[in-house]
Amino acid sequence: MRYGIAIFPEKKIQDTANSYRKRYDPHYALIPPHLTLKEPFEANEDDLKQIVGELRKVAAETKPFPLQIHKVSSFSPVTNTIYLKVEPVDELLKLNERLHTGNLPQEKTYTFVPHITIAQKLSHDEYSDVFGSLKMQSFDLEQTVDRFQLMYQLENGAWTVFETFTFGEEKN
């Protein structure tokens, strides 16, 4: 099965992201607004047990940290994905690093740029329009992150949460 690890921001931030995603993100219906902590990876049931154990350890060692959004940015010219830029605080960068060490799959295709996608797969003209207007806007969104989620992907491409990992708590 295909698994992924993400942070789902609180309702207010998700609602803000969805107000754009509804029109500009074809993945709108497949997953709620999220910050990807680890790119999708394949695992079988035996791997999964070990991975869940490791994720519990990671969560226990992680302290809650701030998630701050002040502006929109884009991966252009690599792709025309537009996203809410999440400030790369130390704890978030360390958590991303930690999720690629130990028994966890270590492949990393990209440098980690913390973001919440709000538009993707736009035509060139649409991209210019949307990004042109959004890049002028400032945002003042902030919350404390205290958990991440392990999800698996269904045949239709949608993601279901398998387990929540709460920071600073040791599960037996």
Next chain:
Amino acid sequence: MRYGIAIFPEKKIQDTANSYRKRYDPHYALIPPHLTLKEPFEANEDDLKQIVGELRKVAAETKPFPLQIHKVSSFSPVTNTIYLKVEPVDELLKLNERLHTGNLPQEKTYTFVPHITIAQKLSHDEYSDVFGSLKMQSFDLEQTVDRFQLMYQLENGAWTVFETFTFGEEKN
């Protein structure tokens, strides 16, 4: 905020449900296939802490149980919702009862009929067609359930998982 509690069945059962939901369920994009354990309820942040504590207790006291699906059924004539009928094993009925006691909101609009919705809000003719063909079919789906999830609802009607509660584990 509006919260709900559900079981997400394993991938195979979700994929089966989605093969129908895609065509027949307008809620297809709002939530993965699920078995509702507790109807949506309102709670503020203070309530939530207490509720999460109580849900951890409930999960710790619950033992994994089988989820079995053999056929499709319908809520007709009350509504024309069609669903995968989930066998009402004792542990599942007790879990539903327990989620309406103690500090948890106790309102119950309906008698608990364990089900995974695959079609709803169909026209009368479409309902007759779809149910007519599905009610002849037998299913042989079974898994062990060892967790439930607390979700909150976004402005667009979609649900995000807030926390997973694994049976038989005491979280500190």
